[in-house]
Amino acid sequence: MLKLSWKNLINKPLNMALSLILFALGVGLVSLLVNLNHQVEENFDKNLAGVDLVLGAKGSPLQMILCAMYHVDNPTGNIPIEKARAFLNPKHPLIKQAVPLSLGDSYRGYRIVGTTYDILQFYNATIAEGKLWANPMEVTVGAAVADAQHLHIGDKFKSSHGLVEGIEEHEHDFTVVGILKPSGSVIDQLVLTPSESIWESHAHASDSSAVRQLAVGSQDTTTAEVHEHEHEHTKVAPTTYDSLTISQLAQQQRLELMEKTDKDITAILIRFRSRTNIQALNMARNINENTELMAASPPNEIARLQTNLGLGADTLKMLAWVIVIVSGLSIFISLFSSLRDRRYELALMRVMGGSRGTLFQLVILEGLLLAVMGYVLGIVLSHFSLGILAGFMKSTYRYSFSGWKFLPEEGWLFVGALAVGFVAALIPALQARRTDISETLAQG
Amino acid sequence: MVSGFGFQGSRPGCLEPETQNLKPAMLQTTKLQYSYNSGSALTFPDIRCETGEHWLLLGQSGCGKTTLLHLLGGLLTAKDGSVMVGDTAINTLKTSQLDKFRGKKIGIIFQTPHFVRSLRVGENLELAQRLAGLPVDKNHIEKLLKRLGIGHKINAKTDALSQGERQRAAIARALVNKPEIILADEPTSALDDKNTDEVIRLLEETASEVNATLLVVTHDGRLKERFAKKILL
Known part of the structure; x- marks a missing residue:
């Protein structure tokens, strides 16, 4: 039939x-x-990563969130650490955890993010090989980046400005020190490094000779002091990756960051201690009304975006x-x-x-x-x-x-x-x- | 007998005295009446055909030949009277039972041979077996087509056959389930003399081979001489 x-x-x-x-x-x-x-x-949902609030420079809240959380848009601008340091403080009564982000550079279209170990806990990322970034110009790359660009431990690369590849290459060499396990979230697509790396490649762009000398470890007396200074701050990456160690180190990193009051960062991702706390709920409005910073709630912005889409x-x-x-x-x-x-x-x-x-x-x-x-x-x-x-x-x-x-x-x-x-x-x-x-x- | 069936006397072979009727005939009608939608009614003479007999039903166009054939084949329902095939009164069967019964017991050949066009000749015969609820017997189909001289056309598209070949394929389809009755409606009207001779010969031979009762309905004068038993309508 x-x-x-x-x-x-x-x-x-x-x-x-x-x-x-x-x-x-x-x-x-x-x-x-x-x-x-x-x-x-x-x-979108996977990459919400439990972020309750994003802080950044004033501008479009959606742009800020697309930039800071999904890494598809340009930053709204930078914020001085001095203005934002309260939110980085591990003792903040409302904030459980905060991830500072310094954005601006990329490697072949993959964004380089200057941040602390807090980001690992936000996206449940763990190391696959090598170690975590600890010193300036050291990077730990996401699984997708390593895969697509065939990066291995010890590889060096130059960054370029912005998110588009090939524009204004910075002169500084980044060194791959570790590769993350695939997590299925946006962190797979990121290149992680201390915030100092971003500052360095940007700050020294106008003074590139000094940078070069610094990078090659010149014995020149004019930079010896700087070099010395660098040296005593050389940090050691953690050898264990349990969440307690990582969060302690992350808090340490944030405290250090708070001291760099003359520097800028791009955004801060925030998780509240309690989502039902009235003060926490009012925090975004308070920030927007009373400070030069902008705060936006990712779930709200994404929900609005999804309604439109x-x-x-x-x-x-x-x-x-x-x-x-x-x-x-x-x-x-x-x-x-x-x-x-x-x-x-x-x-x-x-x-x-x-x-x-x-x-x-x-x-x-x-x-x-x-x-x-x-x-x-x-x-x-x-x-x-x-x-x-x-x-x-x-x-x-x-x-x-x-x-x-x-x-x-x-x-x-x-x-x-x-x-x-x-x-x-x-x-x-x-x-x-x-x-x-x-x-x-x-x-x- | 009602006087309305005025032909009885002239066809002694068709209507036999009731006393000789010891076992039921293969095909028998009594007081068969049909009324068209327009209201005009037809009354048909009683018919009685024994197993293996060959009959010719002669009549002019428009006198209800096709209607009678459709009544005999269970394609139409009579207004009155009965059609007996063997010991089954087919006008009492339910539609689906009648369809199955017809598929197994009655082979019908139409004036213009039609086929399921998407199927090849052999497949048309397979379909006839399947629709009748019988197992497909490719061997039998092959033999039958060969017997009718179109064995080489088994995988041909039906549209690609000539008129003579089509009529033979139609005979093959009517015969494939070894029916007890074969009804043919003007099987030769579209054929030339040579093909007419051939088709009628094959029809008679193959009907005899399966001992089927053959009833040919026609207005074709060419066939008169070929059948001993005739009914005039």
Whole structure:
């Protein structure tokens, strides 16, 4: 029976192709949108990392969050440590943990982040090989960076200004001292280093000769003192990575950072001690109203962004369903018109012993077959383009998209596709069932 | 007997005295009546055909030949009277039972041979077996097509056959389930003399081979001489 349905379909290849392509297009679009929406949301949510508040320079709060948390936008500006030091203090009554971020440079499109070990705890990152960054110009790189740029322990590279590669290379060499395990969050895409590295490569940009001498460890007396000073501050990376050690070291780093009152940082990610504390809840408004800093809540900003994006996605999804329904209509029309040509055949099938039910089944099967094939084609199409898009997203936004993730929604899409196929075939099938055999045969 | 069936006397071979009717005939109608949607009604003479007999049903166009054939084949429902095939009164069967019964017991050949166009010749015969609820027997299909002289067309598209070949393929389809009754509606009207001879010969031979009762409905005068048993309508 299935075979006969199939043969009936391919007997009119053009009709079938038209219905099939329309159907696949509709299904593909719905699936693509559902997947995209889902993966974008998933990426956003995963990278929220429990951050309650982001502090930065005044500007667009969304830009600040996209920059400081998702690393897809430029900073709104810098903030002097002097103004922000209270928020870095481990003894702050409302703040459980804070991650200072110094941004501005990148390596081949991967952002270099000057920060403390606090960031590791925010994103549950652990070291895979080598050690953590401890001294200026030492970097520990995220798994995706190491993978994509083939970085190994001991490798040296130069940074460039901004997020776009190839612009204004700084002269300083960074040294890879460690590589993180993949965590599935945005930290995989980052190059981590002490804030001092960022200051150094920027501050000395105007005074590059000094930097060079410093870097090569010159014996020149004018820089000897500086060198000495550096030397006594050389730190040792931790050898154990339990969370207590790390958080103690992180607090230490923050305390040291607080002393550098003449320096700037870009942003601070904050986790509250208690999210229900009234003072904590009012903190953002207080900061925005009373200080030169800006505070924004990532969940709020992202929710707003998703509402806006979601609206567009919903409209598109509706459009895609319209295409599915139109393709259902095309299945209906092609079945209906093919039935007119096949009336005699259907009557003949009754003569040969087929029942009314047989004919009904036959036509319904043709509709369902088209729907199933259209669905499969559509899903393949959507995941194939998702796969391509994933590569593009990775290189542009450094987000981990996957083309081969299947969602429960796609199961429902299958049910929907079958329903459309069934409904489209229903009237032609009823028509087939009602065929008046005698009259049809007599007409010859 | 009602006087309305005025032809009885002239066809003694068809209607036999009730006393000789010891076992039911293969095909028998009594007081068969059909009324069209337009309201006009037709009354048909009683027919009685024994197993293996070959009959010719002659009549002018428009006198209800096709209607009668459809009534005999269970494609139409009679207004009154009964059609007995063996010991089954087919007008009492439910639609789906009738479909199955027809598929197994009755082979019908139409004026213009039609096929399921998406299937090849052999596949059309397979479909006939399947729809009748019988197992597919490719060996039998091959032999049958060979017997009808179109063995080499088994994998041909039905559209690619000539008129004569199509009519033979239609005979093959009617015969494939070894029916007890073969009904043929103007099987030769579209054929030339040579093909007519050939098709009728094959029809008679193959019907005899499976001991089927053959009833050919036609207005084709060419066939008159070939059948001993005739019914005039």
